[in-house]
Amino acid sequence: MISFPLRWTSSSLRCSVSESASILCVGNELTEGKTLDRHGRYLARMFVELGIPVCRIALIPDQRDLFLSELRRLMGQTPLVIVTGGLGPTSDDLTREVVAEAAEVALEYHDELWRELQARFGGRAIAAVNRRQAYIPAGSTVLQNIVGTAPGFVIDHAGGLVVALPGPPRELSAMVEQALLPLLQRRLGIRTPAVTRATAFLIPESELEEALAAAAFEGVQWGTRVEEYRIAFALRGGSDRERDAMVDRLAEHFDHFRIRRDEVDPVVLVSQRLRDSGTRLVTAESCTGGMVAKLVTDLPGSSDVLWGGIVVYDDAAKTSLLRVPRDTLAAHGAVSQQVAEAMARGALAAGNGGAGVAVAVSGVAGPGGGSDEKPVGTVWIAVYGRSGALVSRRMHFFGSRDLVRRRSAVAALLMIEDYLTQAL
Structure with missing residues (x-):
């Protein structure tokens, strides 16, 4: 077993600056310690897997002069420079201007990028400042952003390449997988090594390691990348059939809704599945306090897939807004299969034909409120659709109140996607 995927090739890679990459992560939040840099680690692992050593990873604040001098220094030392962050529409998003100046080219307006951005807003008013995202350095190749609004780009300069990627992690990883990797391969x-990728959701790292073994x-061989609620893992070596069989074995062991092929994001999965099925979602949330709806609306164009959300914390709210029977609450308690299922039915009815599937979440997030029968971390999730099919699960999550709530929201998304997959 090895750690993912750095040790696969690190022993054979020497960091020659003439044949290597550097990574420049931009943002005050990084240099002020407000946000932990994960981009450098993610990108370095990917490049090492491709046989490209990374000689430098630098963090800099949103300061134009420092940004420009550091970028020029890296461009003069390594043939491949990756810049992350600074592609938004505000005045402190400097990457487009700084890269253009370093490459000694002008910024060019691309009307097709502006039209795509307008389409992402779904006809809603869009601030004029967003037009900045339609400008990229002349001669650049656009990298499509399938998750957010800011396009990335690649520009040739003096025999090397400068790549600009967005800062939000979900946008960056999607752009790397869907656009940057194919471009670099060409x-x-x-030649990309034969690797099978998959994602494990809501599974402790130690349990996944035991199951992989x-x-x-x-x-x-395998390696893992641990995130808050998911573990991306990659299998290398053996045959395609053997690697696929390993993923199948894991899905059987853990329950298929926790193991997904490829590196995937639950919000993207659910949104795409809702679009494919022509269905909109309505949420009924207690312990998660609207987190499921919030995650869905993190993606542009979410009005196409979300009808609305209802937060029902008090039992009286469950009764008045979702028509959960009082005797059901009295007999089983708010955190129960019966109440979660009643909440899902009530939410779909509240959708009044505008929604085709409902999810309900009720649990004990802690730190207090638990019992021997329903300890802190106990969560019931139910999904109900127009077809009348109803599924529910009892789950248990460890950790702080915030972690229990966030993991419950992710579990709800996975259940929705699984429900819709079975229905299609």
Whole structure:
């Protein structure tokens, strides 16, 4: 077993600056310690897997002069420079202007980028400042942003490449996987090693490691990247059939809704599934306090897939807004299968034909309120659709109040996606 994926090739890679990459992460939040840099780690691992050593990872604030001098220094030392962040529409989003100046080209307006941005807003009013995102350095290749609004770009300069990627992690990883990797493979003649990728949701790292070891074929290696509620893992070696079989074994062991092929994001999964099915979602949330609806609305164009959300914390709200029977609450308690299912039915009815599927979440987030029968971390989630199909699960999450709530929201998204997959 090895750690993902750095040790696969690090012993054979020497950091020659003439054949390497550097990563420049931009943002005051990074240099002020407000946000932990994950981009450098993610990108370095990816490049090492491709056989490209990373010699430098630098963090700089949103200061134009410092940004420009550091970018010029890196461009003079490594043939591939990756810049993350600074592609938004505000005045402190400097990447477009700084890269253009460093490459000694002008910024060019692209009307097609502006039209795409307007389409993302779904006909809603869009501030004029957003037009800045339609400008990129002359001669650049656009990298499409399928998750957010800011396009990335790649520009040639003095025999090397400068790549600009968005700062939000979900946008960056999607752009890397969908746009940057294929471009680098074409431009640099890189052959991607045979790797099978998958994602484990809401599974402790130690349990996943044990399951991987039990499911492994001889010669198959794996590595993991741990995030808050998911673990991206990659399998290398062996045959395609053996690696696929390992993923299948894990899905059987943990329950298929927790193991997904490829590196995937639950919000993107749900949104795409809702679009594919022509269905909109309505949420009924107690312990999560609207987090499920919030996650869905993090993506542009969410009005196409979300009808609305109802937060019902008090039992009286469950009764008055969702028509949960008082005797059901009295007999089973708010955190129960019966109440979660009644909440889902009530939410779909509240949708009044505008929604096709409902999800309900009720749980004990803590730190108090638990019991022997329903300890802190106990959560019931139910999904109900127009077809009349109803599914519900009892889950248990460990951690702080915030972690229990966030993991409950992610579990709800996964259940919605699984429900819609079965229905299609």
